[in-house]
Amino acid sequence: MYRLEYSINVRRLWCKEINNNSPHRDTIRVLMKTFEQTGSVLDIGPPGRPVSVTDQVAKDEVSSVLQKELRTSIRQMSTDLSISRSSVRRIYKSMGFKP
Incomplete structure (x- = not known):
């Protein structure tokens, strides 16, 4: 062997x-x-800083803005909600939307 x-x-x-x-x-x-x-060959996860703004409160805020005005841009939402554009985009995609 x-x-x-x-x-x-x-x-x-x-x-x-x-x-x-x-x-x-x-x-x-x-x-x-x-x-x-x-002790394993499985990936331990992606490197880098963990996502900070994916809590339910931020998702609820983005959802409420989308219910009021569906055509609001991601940039405008991030300004209105004081959340970074990347966080708004990540939440947007997790909700099934395609910007």
Whole structure:
């Protein structure tokens, strides 16, 4: 049995078992490194700062503005509600609208 600590061994085993093109060695190395660090190969989530304005109050405010005037622009809504344009756009899209 191959030792699975080297990417070439994983590639050889892949080709032997699956009879298909194996992933690139860099892909295998990244997956092995991720597994060693976290114990899983699942993504831990997107990097960066978490979304701050998606609470129900902001959604309710955007919804009430849309009920009053459907043709209000995202820029105008963000000015009226004192919420950033990106937050208004994110809420807008989560409600199923396509700006």
